[in-house]
Amino acid sequence: xxxxxxxxxxxxxxxxxxxxxxxxxxxxxxxxxxxxxxxxxxxxxxxxxxxxxxxxxxxxxxxxxxxxxxxxxxxxxxxxxxxxxxxxxxxxxxxxxxxxxxxxxxxxxxxxxxxxxxxxxxxxxxxxxxxxxxxxxxxxxxxxxxxxxxxxxxxxxxxxxxxxxxxxxxxxxxxxxxxxxxxxxxxxxxxxxxxxxxxxxxxxxxxxxxxxxxxxxxxxxxxxxxxxxxxxxxxxxxxxxxxxxxxxxxxxxxxxxxxxxxxxxxxxxxxxxxxxxxxxxxxxxxxxxxxxxxxxxxxxxxxxxxxxxxxxxxxxxxxxxxxxxxxxxxxxxxxxxxxxxxxxxxxxxxxxxxxxxxxxxxxxxxxxxxxxxxxxxxxxxxxxxxxxxxxxxxxxxxxxxxxxxxxxxxxxxxxxxxxxxxxxxxxxxxxxxxxxxxxxxxxxxxxxxxxxxxxxxxxxxxxxxxxxxxxxxxx
Amino acid sequence: xxxxxxxxxxxxxxxxxxxxxxxxxxxxxxxxxxxxxxxxxxxxxxxxxxxxxxxxxxxxxxxxxxxxxxxxxxxxxxxxxxxxxxxxxxxxxxxxxxxxxxxxxxxxxxxxxxxxxxxxxxxxxxxxxxxxxxxxxxxxxxxxxxxxxxxxxxxxxxxxxxxxxxxxxxxxxxxxxxxxxxxxxxxxxxxxxxxxxxxxxxxxxxxxxxxxxxxxxxxxxxxxxxxxxxxxxxxxxxxxxxxxxxxxxxxxxxxxxxxxxxxxxxxxxxxxxxxxxxxxxxxxxxxxxxxxxxxxxxxxxxxxxxxxxxxxxxxxxxxxxxxxxxxxxxxxxxxxxxxxxxxxxxxxxxxxxxxxxxxxxxxxxxxxxxxxxxxxxxxxxxxxxxxxxxxxxxxxxxxxxxxxxxxxxxxxxxxxxxxxxxxxxxxxxxxxxxxxxxxxxxxxxxxxxxxxxxxxxxxxxxxxxxxxxxxxxxxxxxxxxxxxxxxxxxxxxxxxxxxxx
Numbered sequence: 016x017x018x019x020x021x022x023x024x025x026x027x028x029x030x031x032x033x034x035x036x037x038x039x040x041x042x043x044x045x046x047x048x049x050x051x052x053x054x055x056x057x058x059x060x061x062x063x064x065x066x067x068x069x070x071x072x073x074x075x076x077x078x079x080x081x082x083x084x085x086x087x088x089x090x091x092x093x094x095x096x097x098x099x100x101x102x103x104x105x106x107x108x109x110x111x112x113x114x115x116x117x118x119x120x121x122x123x124x125x126x127x128x129x130x131x132x133x134x135x136x137x138x139x140x141x142x143x144x145x146x147x148x149x150x151x152x153x154x155x156x157x158x159x160x161x162x163x164x165x166x167x168x169x170x171x172x173x174x175x176x177x178x179x180x181x182x183x184x185x186x187x188x189x190x191x192x193x194x195x196x197x198x199x200x201x202x203x204x205x206x207x208x209x210x211x212x213x214x215x216x217x218x219x220x221x222x223x224x225x226x227x228x229x230x231x232x233x234x235x236x237x238x239x240x241x242x243x244x245x246x247x248x249x250x251x252x253x254x255x256x257x258x259x260x261x262x263x264x265x266x267x268x269x270x271x272x273x274x275x276x277x278x279x280x281x282x283x284x285x286x287x288x289x290x291x292x293x294x295x296x297x298x299x300x301x302x303x304x305x306x307x308x309x310x311x312x313x314x315x316x317x318x319x320x321x322x323x324x325x326x327x328x329x330x331x332x333x334x335x336x337x338x339x340x341x342x343x344x345x346x347x348x349x350x351x352x353x354x355x356x357x358x359x360x361x362x363x364x365x366x367x368x369x370x371x372x373x374x375x376x377x378x379x380x381x382x383x384x385x386x387x388x389x390x391x392x393x394x395x396x397x398x399x400x401x402x403x404x405x406x407x408x409x410x411x412x413x414x415x416x417x418x419x420x421x422x423x424x425x426x427x428x429x430x431x432x433x434x435x436x437x438x439x440x441x442x443x444x445x446x447x448x449x450x451x452x453x454x455x456x457x458x459x460x461x462x463x464x465x466x467x468x469x470x471x472x473x474x475x476x477x478x479x480x481x482x483x484x485x486x487x488x489x490x
Numbered sequence: 491x492x493x494x495x496x497x498x499x500x501x502x503x504x505x506x507x508x509x510x511x512x513x514x515x516x517x518x519x520x521x522x523x524x525x526x527x528x529x530x531x532x533x534x535x536x537x538x539x540x541x542x543x544x545x546x547x548x549x550x551x552x553x554x555x556x557x558x559x560x561x562x563x564x565x566x567x568x569x570x571x572x573x574x575x576x577x578x579x580x581x582x583x584x585x586x587x588x589x590x591x592x593x594x595x596x597x598x599x600x601x602x603x604x605x606x607x608x609x610x611x612x613x614x615x616x617x618x619x620x621x622x623x624x625x626x627x628x629x630x631x632x633x634x635x636x637x638x639x640x641x642x643x644x645x646x647x648x649x650x651x652x653x654x655x656x657x658x659x660x661x662x663x664x665x666x667x668x669x670x671x672x673x674x675x676x677x678x679x680x681x682x683x684x685x686x687x688x689x690x691x692x693x694x695x696x697x698x699x700x701x702x703x704x705x706x707x708x709x710x711x712x713x714x715x716x717x718x719x720x721x722x723x724x725x726x727x728x729x730x731x732x733x734x735x736x737x738x739x740x741x742x743x744x745x746x747x748x749x750x751x752x753x754x755x756x757x758x759x760x761x762x763x764x765x766x767x768x769x770x771x772x773x774x775x776x777x778x779x780x781x782x783x784x785x786x787x788x789x790x791x792x793x794x795x796x797x798x799x800x801x802x803x804x805x806x807x808x809x810x811x812x813x814x815x816x817x818x819x820x821x822x823x824x825x826x827x828x829x830x831x832x833x834x835x836x837x838x839x840x841x842x843x844x845x846x847x848x849x850x851x852x853x854x855x856x857x858x859x860x861x862x863x864x865x866x867x868x869x870x871x872x873x874x875x876x877x878x879x880x881x882x883x884x885x886x887x888x889x890x891x892x893x894x895x896x897x898x899x900x901x902x903x904x905x906x907x908x909x910x911x912x913x914x915x916x917x918x919x920x921x922x923x924x925x926x927x928x929x930x931x932x933x934x935x936x937x938x939x940x941x942x943x944x945x946x947x948x949x950x951x952x953x954x955x956x957x958x959x960x961x962x963x964x965x966x967x968x969x970x971x972x973x974x975x976x977x978x979x980x981x982x983x984x985x986x987x988x989x990x991x
Binding site: 390395396405415420427431436443477480 | 560561562629632633635640644650651655658659663666667669670673677703705
């Protein structure tokens with residue numbers, strides 16, 4: 016009965032837990048320990064976990080079937096490690112954070128990482144809620160990382176309120192689902208909802224409310240209100256992290272939740288999800304048009320990208336899952352690259368778009384990298400963002416979701432406008448005051464290593480396709 | 491198998507690193523060298539082209555084919571090749587590419603940035619004309635957008651940002667629809683799924699059907715046809731999608747106007763012939779009357795707008811819209827004459843309009859404005875310029891002896907067989923054309939000399955070098971049009987058969 020092997024499959028989670036403990040407690044308790052170089056240590060552990068997941072095989076159920084470790088979760092976990100590693104590097108080069116709290120911050124990040132893994136690995140709604148909360152709590156704190164900034168505290172509180180509200184709704188929806196089916200395990204829920212319930216108001220209410228918690232993590236409409244404020248107030252590396260990782264975890268949870276739906280539920284679920292997807296991308300895009308602060312703009316752009324990614328969830332099949340996973344590493348590169356450039360170009364934490372006027376003169380390389388990331392975000396070939404959108408469009412078209420495609424098509428055109436507008440400010444406008452060229456080497460290497468793969472993958476994306484192959488099925 | 495066609499397409503890209511490696515002030519020489527080299531290695535393709543092979547719907551008759559698997563799981567291939575339709579456009583692009591560099595001789599601001607964008611644009615344009623795979627075609631098609639945005643946005647006139655973004659948004663709007671249409675065509679392809687447009691066309695010609703479901707209550711083929719049509723029509727541009735063109739032309743630097751009118755617009759009509767109309771012949775039949783109406787609107791409306799302009803460049807831009815209407819008319823008529831005339835017009839419009847924009851650039855460089863009424867009597871001060879302009883204007887009007895006359899005659903003769911009344915109305919466009927051209931010429935060159943320009947210098951050597959080749963071609967093709975027609979005749983006659991079947 017008690018087999019250690021499956022637990023070994025979940026080894027990275029244990030290591031991360033140990034790491035979090037180290038960061039929180041040992042750092043305080045053992046004198047002299049804090050002198051250790053913490054960034055390399057964290058990166059090393061992440062690399063080890065990545066390698067471990069990359070080698071893993073088979074599907075294992077552990078903790079009484081609450082957690083599943085399979086090809087799907089292993090790939091998503093790898094993404095989380097990657098994002099965290101990049102963000103740790105960004106934190107290292109940011110001038111917005113207090114260096115003294117590195118240990119606590121990294122402790123929070125490890126917990127967050129663990130929470131995302133729970134979200135991805137769960138096969139039971141209770142586990143999912145625990146995962147969501149484990150992601151949410153450190154996020155609230157990370158947003159207010161700079162304790163003395165009033166806006167950060169306000170944003171964090173807003174985030175807390177919305178988070179608890181969303182979780183509350185989700186729990187209510189779960190109780191309805193439990194009432195309908197007598198179980199909260201994903202597979203049992205779908206087999207319990209038969210044709211007589213599907214389509215009734217309580218069915219939509221139960222599923223819709225359960226979705227709320229996940230939609231909150233994805234920042235999907237109507238649970239997106241926290242997003243721009245939190246993104247604006249948080250230190251930019253944290254913003255970059257929040258704009259990618261928890262979203263991905265939310266999407267992964269959604270896909271796992273819906274994976275075992277029955278044919279009879281298919282149509283109603285597609286309808287619900289496509290409405291959320293359309294609303295999210297449209298609202299994100301149109302709100303982004305009016306922003307004057309670049310972090311808020313990127314926040315809204317990330318909302319609209321969540322809408323695009325939801326297209327892949329909407330189709331509810333293996334192609335959709337692959338399309339979503341395929342888009343994520345690309346989204347990660349282009350979004351983090353864009354944020355990194357913003358960090359490097361900004362002066363005295365001024366993120367008004369107009370303060371970037373004529374930035375190309377002093378920092379041509381950075382601005383070119385930003386242009387690559389922006390065009391990629393806008394989905395213009397030959398940059399990788401186009402390929403990502405291509406697969407999402409393809410999956411939806413094969414499913415015959417023409418209205419969704421129409422809305423998505425119009426949105427991609429609208430999105431172009433604000434990205435290009437920022438580029439106009441950086442490249443075409445004359446600089447208001449002389450800017451200082453960046454002298455550090457490593458940040459430049461970082462930005463280049465985001466931009467170059469975007470071009471490469473835009474022309475030849477087979478390697479990424481191979482990587483995404485295993486995400487199609489849960490094996 | 492040599493990769494000569496790939497070399498032709500990608501050679502300009504090699505120039506980009508060179509621009510940044512070699513000294514800063516050599517940008518224009520490098521660009522000139524690269525475009526001339528590209529022209530020279532393009533010559534074996536054009537000389538070695540077998541004029542009797544039809545191409546179009548016969549995969550085995552495409553020439554200089556190169557084919558590699560690119561994204562195997564999706565079936566996307568790097569597949570390029572030429573037939574009569576492409577080879578003419580390649581010739582035009584290579585030629586305009588060199589002249590565009592000459593027209594950019596005075597660019598001083600961010601020279602390397604300018605020419606790197608220029609060369610990227612050149613590769614994208616050549617790529618569109620040789621791509622035989624829908625995904626490859628689309629990528630080349632869209633890659634052209636952002637260099638164009640920067641070329642207009644950074645080096646353009648006062649309202650350049652508005653014009654650049656308008657161009658970008660319009661084209662992307664068409665592009666997104668096109669992408670969706672391509673995916674739909676792949677998914678519901680007759681027979682096995684393929685992105686190969688020649689293969690698809692062969693199956694359609696053999697009676698294959700795209701068997702997709704109705705979309706928003708409209709039959710699949712009609713819907714896809716219309717979406718594709720909008721995508722290509724924005725590029726041509728066809729009324730009512732034409733409003734970006736005058737803005738883009740007016741704000742763009744001279745060389746970019748030349749490229750825009752000379753080559754970019756042709757990509758739209760090329761798309762009509764290669765993909766849109768031929769792959770959906772039944773939808774084409776259903777839409778044909780409407781196409782003719784649009785063509786006539788383009789001709790007459792464009793000409794009337796040109797008549798009303800006070801800005802010389804805007805007048806040329808509208809005349810360009812008017813002349814593009816003839817191409818659509820010829821294609822919609824689909825008779826062998828009509829369609830051969832349309833193809834010839836695609837080439838002729840490229841050379842004649844390029845000449846007009848170069849001439850407008852000359853006057854703008856000296857006077858820094860383009861108000862038609864702001865000049866007067868220039869003929870006395872700048873006789874060479876006046877002579878060159880008169881030749882170009884006569885060519886644009888369609889005077890016999892110049893190439894424009896032949897192509898418009900062919901188009902009108904071809905369409906008169908099937909659409910008498912529209913053809914007669916289209917003929918009016920030519921009269922209007924003579925009206926605005928001659929009137930503008932008179933106001934700029936004749937009358938009392940405007941004292942402000944009493945010491946205006948005549949055209950310089952670089953300008954003459956960029957204009958003369960075009961003038962020679964225009965006159966030569968006015969007398970021996972058949973020397974160009976033989977290149978595409980076989981292909982065009984075949985397209986006519988496919989459309990009329």
